[in-house]
Amino acid sequence: MKLTVDYEELGKVVGFTNTIINNKSVDDKLKNVIFLVDADGTAKVAGYNQFTFGRTVLESAVAEDIPESGWEFQVKADALDKIISSFSKLYKTKVEKVDFSVEGVRIKVTVHELPLDGESERLAQDSHFMLESAPIMPNILKEVKRDFPTECDGIVSDELYIYIDSLLPLLSNDTASTTGSKLFFADDYVFVISSDVSGFMKNNLPDAFKMLTLSYSSVAFLKRVCEMSQTIDVSKIDKYVCIHADNTEAFMRFQKPSVQHKTYLDRLKKDLGIKVDRFYLKDILRRMGNMSSDGIIRIEGDDLVVENSNFHQVVPLLNKKDGTEGLSFKINVSTLANAILGKDDVFKNDIFIYFVPSGHAYMTYVRDTTGVWTTLNKVTKA
Numbered sequence: 233m234k235l236t237v238d239y240e241e242l243g244k245v246v247g248f249t250n251t252i253i254n255n256k257s258v259d260d261k262l263k264n265v266i267f268l269v270d271a272d273g274t275a276k277v278a279g280y281n282q283f284t285f286g287r288t289v290l291e292s293a294v295a296e297d298i299p300e301s302g303w304e305f306q307v308k309a310d311a312l313d314k315i316i317s318s319f320s321k322l323y324k325t326k327v328e329k330v331d332f333s334v335e336g337v338r339i340k341v342t343v344h345e346l347p348l349d350g351e352s353e354r355l356a357q358d359s360h361f362m363l364e365s366a367p368i369m370p371n372i373l374k375e376v377k378r379d380f381p382t383e384c385d386g387i388v389s390d391e392l393y394i395y396i397d398s399l400l401p402l403l404s405n406d407t408a409s410t411t412g413s414k415l416f417f418a419d420d421y422v423f424v425i426s427s428d429v430s431g432f433m434k435n436n437l438p439d440a441f442k443m444l445t446l447s448y449s450s451v452a453f454l455k456r457v458c459e460m461s462q463t464i465d466v467s468k469i470d471k472y473v474c475i476h477a478d479n480t481e482a483f484m485r486f487q488k489p490s491v492q493h494k495t496y497l498d499r500l501k502k503d504l505g506i507k508v509d510r511f512y513l514k515d516i517l518r519r520m521g522n523m524s525s526d527g528i529i530r531i532e533g534d535d536l537v538v539e540n541s542n543f544h545q546v547v548p549l550l551n552k553k554d555g556t557e558g559l560s561f562k563i564n565v566s567t568l569a570n571a572i573l574g575k576d577d578v579f580k581n582d583i584f585i586y587f588v589p590s591g592h593a594y595m596t597y598v599r600d601t602t603g604v605w606t607t608l609n610k611v612t613k614a
Contacts, residue, residue: 233299267332392464401570507584
């Protein structure tokens, strides 16, 4: 049995598969790249973790001597990564093809080098690597070979990407048992609940992305899918959200949302608030953060005074509510910066910041002036 693939395609597909397996929730023994070769020569690369698994077709694959039952094998991801990366920058040669074949209980990887134009033909060499190949656990093999649903809805990737790209920075790359490592899709909002910054965006996605919760690893993988394809097909079945994009099929386990998010939004009061230029405030926070991670903000007249022991600057306010003058509070610079959601080339509007007194603190609500997104975090009065 032998499988020959294009070197460049192999690198891209394995890199994509690493999005699934290179996660804190994945045990080292499960960080494997799985190859699935059908009797007809179709070859796929798969990755698996307890929340997400997916497979990508290798278009360049040429298979030889494959039995009717097919051929499945797996190798350690880090070992394969090292082989691929060791041929990424070559001065005298180039690599076009890589072979995988069986050598006893191991997999033999043969990398074919060819001389660059003008170089000696003697540089046409084959490098051979032997990789351990543990048997694939039956339950994992069953999952990565799972049939994809026949009925799907199409969605433009950018429509989903804007939610993921905006909210993923608020998630913690932690075990799925923590609320802060989950992205919630309710009927009305897509949101993150975190001890630092909670974020909410109005949910205008198809029904397949409503009433479900995804783990950090699934969200990170979904972002990569959106980046590689302009459109995706999606279906929600049983406990899986199923995604098809280009040559990739993926399954992401989901749960029902368990957080009552409306209680967070219902606390918003607009009695105390300011309006400020998004871009200018972010510029000032960036400067301040270069000097110290903490600081104090005061509202004086028509200005927002931003300072710490090493920095002082004034941000002109665009507007403010009566009674807001004189408010002062302590901030963590990166936390406040993260509370301004999304990329600046997408969200260009000014922002509102509302203050809801809570004992010795304020609950601060930062909102886009269009009302598309809202973030919430707690600051201590200064």
